[in-house]
Amino acid sequence: xxxxxxxxxxxxxxxxxxxxxxxxxxxxxxxxxxxxxxxxxxxxxxxxxxxxxxxxxxxxxxxxxxxxxxxxxxxxxxxxxxxxxxxxxxxxxxxxxxxxxxxxxxxxxxxxxxxxxxxxxxxxxx
Amino acid sequence: xxxxxxxxxxxxxxxxxxxxxxxxxxxxxxxxxxxxxxxxxxxxxxxxxxxxxxxxxxxxxxxxxxxxxxxxxxxxxxxxxxxxxxxxxxxxxxxxxxxxxxxxxxxxxxxxxxxxxxxxxxxxxx
DNA sequence: TAAACAATGTGATATTTTCTTACATGAATG
DNA sequence: CATTCATGTAAGAAAATATCACATTGTTTA
Numbered sequence: 001x002x003x004x005x006x007x008x009x010x011x012x013x014x015x016x017x018x019x020x021x022x023x024x025x026x027x028x029x030x031x032x033x034x035x036x037x038x039x040x041x042x043x044x045x046x047x048x049x050x051x052x053x054x055x056x057x058x059x060x061x062x063x064x065x066x067x068x069x070x071x072x073x074x075x076x077x078x079x080x081x082x083x084x085x086x087x088x089x090x091x092x093x094x095x096x097x098x099x100x101x102x103x104x105x106x107x108x109x110x111x112x113x114x115x116x117x118x119x120x121x122x123x124x125x126x
Numbered sequence: 127x128x129x130x131x132x133x134x135x136x137x138x139x140x141x142x143x144x145x146x147x148x149x150x151x152x153x154x155x156x157x158x159x160x161x162x163x164x165x166x167x168x169x170x171x172x173x174x175x176x177x178x179x180x181x182x183x184x185x186x187x188x189x190x191x192x193x194x195x196x197x198x199x200x201x202x203x204x205x206x207x208x209x210x211x212x213x214x215x216x217x218x219x220x221x222x223x224x225x226x227x228x229x230x231x232x233x234x235x236x237x238x239x240x241x242x243x244x245x246x247x248x249x250x251x252x
Numbered sequence: 253t254a255a256a257c258a259a260t261g262t263g264a265t266a267t268t269t270t271c272t273t274a275c276a277t278g279a280a281t282g
Numbered sequence: 283c284a285t286t287c288a289t290g291t292a293a294g295a296a297a298a299t300a301t302c303a304c305a306t307t308g309t310t311t312a
Binding site: 014025027028031043044045046047065070071 | 287288289290291296297298
């Protein structure tokens with residue numbers, strides 16, 4: 001459902017609303033933004049505008065903090081999530097060609113013998 | 127789905143957001159409220175706060191106006207809709223008892239012969 | 253046709269909300 | 283014990299919104 005995701009990512013909420021929805025102070029919300037955990041948009045007057053997804057993430061952050069995880073930990077969690085998502089996106093965007101598959105299989109066989117060099121093979125692979 | 131309806135009726139949007147979402151001026155939105163077509167909530171500082179349902183209704187109003195229907199007409203439309211909804215709510219709240227059903231059936235049979243009096247039967251129906 | 257009405261624009265002024273920046277603070281941590 | 287982390291708080295500026303009044307432009311109506 002693409003339209004739903006679009007609606008959830010629409011930046012339509014001012015910080016006052018988000019404070020109530022997430023039960024967080026403005027200071028906390030701005031601090032989490034400063035730490036890169038959320039990226040609310042800005043309107044023409046420089047006011048932060050949040051989406052429902054932002055609210056969800058803030059609630060998540062709150063849970064993590066309640067569980068004793070600190071900013072660094074939460075950052076790492078989101079960094080890994082993003083990395084995984086990026087990999088999946090890449091896989092979807094550029095499915096392997098036959099040539100890729102053949103080269104990968106070739107390299108796998110080479111690696112079996114523990115012969116792999118740090119900079120990659122010094123010989124032509126095909 | 128009860129939760130969805132709840133979310134759509136949450137008053138979380140300031141008028142500036144609603145102006146963009148519905149492509150209406152603040153003057154228009156306030157005027158439609160003055161006419162009783164919408165009833166946005168107010169926050170602690172007297173600012174109007176709108177729900178997604180409010181936005182939907184504003185878009186509807188816009189369509190009606192574009193179709194040449196004036197305020198009075200739109201008011202009437204919503205009055206009738208509300209009346210119908212009230213009836214349905216009442217019907218749901220007080221489902222028919224067996225006795226109701228028997229009386230209704232009884233009356234139906236009476237009506238078949240075209241014998242029904244204007245003020246209803248003058249005789250006991252059960 | 254003049255007057256009235258309907259729907260909206262515009263301007264003034266007050267209040268509320270949000271912004272940034274800076275400093276304060278208690279708890280955890282090395 | 284000195285730092286760092288996460289948050290509170292205060293000040294001053296800028297933006298958003300409120301109400302109220304008057305203006306404008308079509309459309310009815312007497």
